[in-house]
Amino acid sequence: MTAIALVTGANKGIGFATARQLGARGWIVLAGARDEARGKQAAQDLIGGGADARFVQLDVTDEESVARAAAWIDAEFGVLDVLVNNAGIARGDWSGKPSETTVTTMRTVYETNVFGVVAVTNAMLPLLRRAPAARIVNVSSEVGSITANLDRRSPMFGMASIPYPSSKTALNMITAMYAKELVDTPIKVNAANPGYCATDLNHHSGFRTADQGAEVSVHLATLPEDGPTGQLWGHLWTADGGGGSGVLPW
């Protein structure tokens, strides 16, 4: 079966790797990007790698752009099998500590990482409902886990910053709520933890590759019928140097 997948923020990093991996499965990949030149280049690179890829202009913070993208997908395909809400940004003020954080920075991060996901998901849901077994993947992070952040043994414990971590906490709850609303449908909604991957987002300081991060999204995008919904799943990074993949605490 040829599935159709939309990946937001697909022009680089984990999003591009996700699009490439889904394309390698023979799927039609809709590479969402806010910038036309970067998006077209990404689609060309995906096609060069053998994928059936199309560029879709999609700025997740711009509701007109989101609506246009949904209308285009409807006109072109009439259905969407997978939505990977991957676009995300990280910002912080000065030390990044809560006491030094401006509301402007909070708003900026939430516009993309939180409100953008709701806008795109709601615009795409009518198309996802037409698919036999749609999957929604929200690319979150272990830094959004309240449990991990309050656990002295967790690598997250040393962090005290609010814009990005709390945006992913909000995304985790959004994931849980969509999963509950859609529990009686074939649609599964999960949050992905790619792990700490070297991308532009963190000035390439991560110890995993974008491809390894993308494998988490692809796993959740291709869950079988008896797979889970409403989970935060992905790379496990523990103080004792543990690895592998599994369910993370919210």
Ligand code: NAP
């Ligand atoms: P990245 O290389 O910086 O890529 C981010 C992507 O999001 C880019 O394509 C960017 O487009 C796009 N984007 C940003 N704002 C957008 C908007 N308003 N509309 C549409 N696209 C937008 O970062 P990444 O590490 O691959 O991040 C991908 C996702 O993984 C994010 O949600 C991030 O929070 C999450 N994540 C990353 C890590 C990590 O260690 N890297 C860990 C956990 C979670 P432009 O090129 O136009 O800016």
